[in-house]
Amino acid sequence: MIYLYTEHITNRLQYTLDVLMNRVLMCEYRIITTAEEFRRIRNVPKINYSTVEFGDSLSIRPHGLLFDTGIKPVETAVSKHDGIPYFFRTSTGGEMPYDLLAMTFYMISRYEEYLPFEADKHGRFPAQQSLAHIAGFLHLPVVHLWAERLKELIKTRHPGYEFPRQVFRRLDSIDIDYAYRFRGKGLIRNTAGFARDAARLDGEALTARLDYLRSGKDPYDTYEYIFRVQNAQSRERIFFIQTGKYGKYDKNLPYRKRFKELIRRIAAHGETGIHPSYASAERVEVISAEKERIEKLTGRKITKSRQHYLRLQFPGTYETLVRAGIEQDYSMGFAATGGFRAGIAIPYPFFHLSKDEVMPLEIVPFQVMDVSMKDYRGYSPEEALDEISEYKRILQKTGGILVSIFHNSSLSGEGEWKGWRKVYETW
Secondary structure, three states: OEEEEOOOOOHHHHHHHHHHHHHHOOOOEEEEOOHHHHHHOOOOOEEEOOOOOOOOOEEOOOOOHHHOOOOOOOOOOOEEEOOEEEOOEOOOOOOOOEOHHHHHHHHHOOHHHHOOOOOOOOOOOOHHHOHHHHOOOOOOOHHHHHHHHHHHHHHHHOOOOOOOOOOEEEEEEEEEOOOOOOOOOHHHHHHHHHHHHHHOOOHHHHHHHHHHHHHOOOOOOOHHHHHHHHHHOOOEEEEEEOOOOOOOOOOOOOOOHHHHHHHHHHHOOOEEEEOOOHHHOOOHHHHHHHHHHHHHHHOOOOOEEOOHHHOOOOOHHHHHHHHOOOOEEOOOOOOOOOOOOOOOOOOEEEEEOOOOEEEEEEEOOOOEEHHHHHHHOOOOHHHHHHHHHHHHHHHHHHOEEEEEEEEHHHHOOOHHHOOOHHHHHHO
C-alpha cells in the first residue's frame, strides 16, 4: 500500500492515481486528507502531494491542473533529465521537482486535443501539433518512464517494497477496409475500375486485374496467410471489419453473401470488432447498425472498435461510441507517424474532460501502422522493422502492449507492398 496525502480530492486526481498506481505500477494506494493522520503513518511508502511540509515522505508539489476546472491553455515547457522529458516544473530542487501526476493526466486525458487546433482534411488532430512531437518524445512511453522514476524514488526510501512487474505483450490487429480488390464488387464497379486504371495508364493495376481474371486469385485475399502467421506467433489478435455503405471513403464490399461468408470465416479465427465507416462519424444510429450486422452474423456481442481513417475527435467520438455500446476503442495513435500519442501503452479508461468524469470506455493505444510507415513516411520494410524494434526494446523494459495495425490489403506481398510481409512476420 502506498499512502498519498492531498488537501483536496478531485475527479482528475482520482482518475490519474487510478491509472498510474493501479494500472501502470499495479499497486494499491490510499488517499489521506488529514495531515495528522498522514504523520502517524510510518515505515511505509508515502507521497506528499501538497505544499505542507512532511519529512518522511516523497514530496511532489502540485502544479494545479488536477485541482483546476475547465479547459484552458497551460504552459508546457519541456526539460530532459537522463533522456526523459518532464514538464510542469513546480520546485527548484528535491527528488521530484515536476508534478508527475499532472503530467500524466495531461497526456492520458489528451488535454491538448480539447484546445483549439488546425485539423487535417479528415478532421483529425495532427501529430505535428502535439507536445510530444514538438518536444521530440513521441517515440517514448513517457507515462511508463515517469512511473519507473516514481518507483525508483519509493524504493530508495523503502528498499523492501516490491512492485509487480508490468508484462510485455504484443497485439496483432488487422483492419479490413477492402475485403477484396476485385472479387465480389460486381460488374459495374469492376468495369468502372478498369476504365479508371486504363485512363491513368496504371500498368500495375491493369496487370493485377488480368491476373485475377486468369487465376481467380484476388490480391487482397490474404486471410489464410494472416491466419498462418498469427497461429505461429505468440500474439493476441483482433480483426476490425468495416461494414458501412459505399461512399467516397468507404469502399468495402456490398453487404451480401460473399462478404457475409468472409466475416464468418474471420470470426472463426479471431476476435472481431467494428471499423466504423467514415460516414458514421458521431452518428450513433449508423455505428449501431454497422455493429449489429456483425453481431447477427457471428452471434457474438461486438464491444470493440477502431475508427476508419483513425477519425478521433475529443470528446465527440468517444461519446458516440459509448452510446453505441462500444466498451473498448483502439484508435489512440496517429495516422501520419508512429509512437505513443497518449504516452502510455496499456488499456486505460477515457476521462471526459468537459464533463470531468470517467466514462465507461477503455482506450487501447497503438504504436505502429503499415500505411503510416510506408505511405506517410516512405519507409522501406527494413526501416519499418528498425522503428518497431525500438518500440519493442523500450516496452520490454517498462512493460506494456505493443499494438500494430496491418491491413489485409497491405499483406499481398505484391506491387507497392512487396517485401512488407517480412515486417508483419517478424515485428
